[in-house]
Amino acid sequence: MIKCSGYAAAKAKDPLAPFNFERRQPGPKDVFIEILYCGVCHSDIHQARDEWGNAVFPMVPGHEIVGRVKSIGSEVTKFKIGDLAGVGCFVDSCRQCSSCKEGYEQYCTNHISFTYNGFEQDKKTPTFGGYSDTIVVDENYTLRVPSNLDPSGVAPLLCAGITTYSPLRHWKAGKGQKIGVVGLGGLGHMAVKFASSFGAEVTVFSHSPGKKEDALGLGASNFVISTEEKALNALQGQFDLMIDTVSAQHDVSGLASLLKRDGTLIMVGIPETPLPLNVFPLISKRRQIAGSLIGGIRETQEMLDYCGAHNITSDVEVIPIQQINEAYDRTVKGDVRYRFVIDMKSLSR
Numbered sequence: 001m002i003k004c005s006g007y008a009a010a011k012a013k014d015p016l017a018p019f020n021f022e023r024r025q026p027g028p029k030d031v032f033i034e035i036l037y038c039g040v041c042h043s044d045i046h047q048a049r050d051e052w053g054n055a056v057f058p059m060v061p062g063h064e065i066v067g068r069v070k071s072i073g074s075e076v077t078k079f080k081i082g083d084l085a086g087v088g089c090f091v092d093s094c095r096q097c098s099s100c101k102e103g104y105e106q107y108c109t110n111h112i113s114f115t116y117n118g119f120e121q122d123k124k125t126p127t128f129g130g131y132s133d134t135i136v137v138d139e140n141y142t143l144r145v146p147s148n149l150d151p152s153g154v155a156p157l158l159c160a161g162i163t164t165y166s167p168l169r170h171w172k173a174g175k176g177q178k179i180g181v182v183g184l185g186g187l188g189h190m191a192v193k194f195a196s197s198f199g200a201e202v203t204v205f206s207h208s209p210g211k212k213e214d215a216l217g218l219g220a221s222n223f224v225i226s227t228e229e230k231a232l233n234a235l236q237g238q239f240d241l242m243i244d245t246v247s248a249q250h251d252v253s254g255l256a257s258l259l260k261r262d263g264t265l266i267m268v269g270i271p272e273t274p275l276p277l278n279v280f281p282l283i284s285k286r287r288q289i290a291g292s293l294i295g296g297i298r299e300t301q302e303m304l305d306y307c308g309a310h311n312i313t314s315d316v317e318v319i320p321i322q323q324i325n326e327a328y329d330r331t332v333k334g335d336v337r338y339r340f341v342i343d344m345k346s347l348s349r
Contacts, residue, residue: 001022001023001024001025002022002023002024002025002032002134002136003020003022004020004021004022004023004128004132004133004134005018005019005020005021005132005133005347006018006019006021006060006128006131006132006133006347007019007060007131007132007321007324007347008021008058008059008060008128008131009048009049009057009058009059009061010057010058011057011058012048012049012050012055012057013049013050015325016048016061016131016324016325016328019058019060021058021060021128021132023128023134023135023136024125024136025136026071026072026073026136027073028073028074028075028076029073029075029076029138029139029140030072030073030076030136030137030138030139031069031072031073031076031079031085031136031137031138031139031142032069032070032071032072032134032135032136033065033067033068033069033070033085033087033134033135033136033137033142034067034068034069034070034133034134035065035066035067035130035132035133035134035135035344036066036067036068036151036152036343036344036345037065037066037067037151037152037154037155037318037341037342037343037344038062038064038065038066038129038130038131038132038155038341038342038344039062039064039065039155039156039158039159039160039314039316039339039340039341039342040062040064040324040327040328040331040339040340040341040342041063041064041156041159041160041186042185042186042247042331042332043063043159043270044061044062044063044129044328045328045331045332046270046272047059047061047116047117048061048328051272052270052272054117055117056117056118056119056126059116059117059128059129060116060128060129060130060131060132061116061117061129061130061131062115062116062129062130062131062132062342063087063088063089063090063114063115063116063129063130063158063159064088064130064155064156064157064158064159064160064339064341065086065087065088065115065129065130065135065155065158066084066085066086066145066151066152066154066155066158067084067085067086067087067134067135067344068082068083068084068085069081069082069083069084069085070134072139073139076139077139078139078140078142078144079139079142079144083144083145084144084145084146084147084151085142085143085144085145086142086143086144086145086154086155086157086158086304087115087130087135087137087141087142087143087158088115088143088158088159088162088294088300089106089114089115089158089159089294090105090106090112090113090114090115090118090141090294091113091114091115091127091135091137091138091141092112092113092120092121092138092141093105093108093110093111093112093113093141094108094109094110094111094112094121096110097109097110103296103297103298103299104296105141105296105297106293106294106295106296107293111123113127114127115127115129115130116128116129116130117129130344131321131324131342132344132347133344133347140297141297143158143297143300143301143304144301144304145304146304146305146307146308148308148311149307149308149311149313150313152316152318152341152343153313153314153315153316153341154304154307154313154314155314155316155339155341156186156190156314156316156339156341157190157303157304157307157312157313157314158300159294160186160187160189160190160314160339161190161194161303161304161307161314162294162295162299162300162303163187163190163268163292163293163294163295164187164188164190164191164194164243164245164268165190165194165295165299165303165306166292166294166295166299166303167243167266167268167290167292168191168194168195168198168241168243169299170292171241171264171266171290173194173195173198173200173241174198174199174200175198175199175200176199176200177200177201177240177241178200178201178203178238178239178240178241179195179200179201179202179203179239179240179241179242179243180202180203180204180205180239180241180242180243180255180258181195181202181203181204181205181220181242181243181245182205182226182242182243182244182245182246182250182255183205183206183244183245183246183269184204184206184208184211184214184215184338185245185334185336185338186314186336186338186339187245187268187269188204188206188245188338189214189218189314189315189338190314191243191245192204192215192218192219192220193218193219193312194312195219195243196218196219196220196221197219197310197312200241201221201222202219202220202221202222203220203221203222203223203224203235203239204220204222204223204224205224205226205255206223206224206225206226207225207226207227208334209225211223214337218315226250232254232258235258236257236258237257237258237259237260237261237285238258238260239258239259239260239263240259240260240263240264241259241263241264241266242255242258242259242263242264242265242266243266243268244265244266244267244268244269245268245269246269246271247269247270247271247272248269248271249271249273249275250271250275252265252267252275252276252277252289253276253277253278253280253281254281256281256282256287256289257281259281259285259287260285261285261286261287262285262286262287262288263285263287263288264287264288264289264290265287265288265289265290266290266291266292267289267290267291267292268291268292277289314338314339314341315337315338315339316338316339316340316341317336317337317339317340317341318340318341318342318343319340319341319342319343320342320343320346320349321342321343321344321346321347322346322349324342327340
């Protein structure tokens with residue numbers, strides 16, 4: 001076993017604190033990675049505070065991981081020592097179900113091994129995430145990181161990036177389309193970057209007037225205060241596609257009414273409690289509400305390659321691990337532009 005150090009929540013709502021644990025010895029197909037940066041996702045907070053009711057403690061969060069390959073197994077062919085590598089939201093899956101075989105491992109119907117707060121394929125060994133110094137992952141669930149990008153800005157691409165890239169690609173966002181992005185946080189700012197890069201006309205909906213300049217700077221053409229009823233009424237039936245990144249209670253039915261006939265509202269934010277829905281806006285224009293969950297390994301690699309070719313990274317605030325509890329509180333308050341990323345060298349302080 002390999003001795004590791006990191007930060008963990010011992011139980012729900014406990015502050016994260018230093019934690020020592022062990023990982024498996026690398027096998028023939030494994031990549032051993034020294035973690036350089038790990039993003040802080042809002043889902044880390046939900047799970048560390050057991051707000052989704054599925055927490056396994058002690059918990060080492062973190063599923064936006066970029067690091068350097070320190071060693072490889074004897075059968076590894078995709079990586080060499082010294083390569084930059086990424087690890088996203090899961091580290092294994094059953095590999096046998098139709099979803100896994102078709103490259104949609106995130107929808108594995110048997111057992112997906114999430115990067116943390118989950119279990120390995122034996123369904124007994126807990127997984128520990130990226131708020132740590134090293135990680136061991138099968139090469140088939142490890143991602144190549146473009147060398148021309150700032151690795152701290154790449155880390156959030158492994159969740160915030162793919163969570164927005166995947167549905168925009170699936171629903172064929174592109175030139176000639178009007179796309180609404182609801183919420184301008186970690187997910188929303190990536191949705192704006194991708195949708196505008198694909199050639200769409202992007203409108204950001206936010207309750208924060210102070211984010212208008214940021215939205216336009218990220219690539220949006222328009223900015224709307226989501227609480228201004230008059231502005232929303234003027235946009236009824238205007239959008240081909242909307243991507244909703246908000247993880248708090250809000251009016252989904254009102255957003256659906258902004259779609260054109262046959263338009264789609266894609267939900268990627270996960271509120272703590274169910275959202276109420278008036279179905280009339282859907283029925284009246286054959287509109288749809290859909291959901292999307294991260295992306296498979298193949299699509300995540302495609303996203304990283306696209307980012308490398310177009311010089312796209314997340315906007316980040318880099319912090320030492322010792323500030324993680326403060327970062328959690330600030331994330332809940334929306335006080336970050338737009339993703340905290342932990343510099344894991346700080347673990348050695």
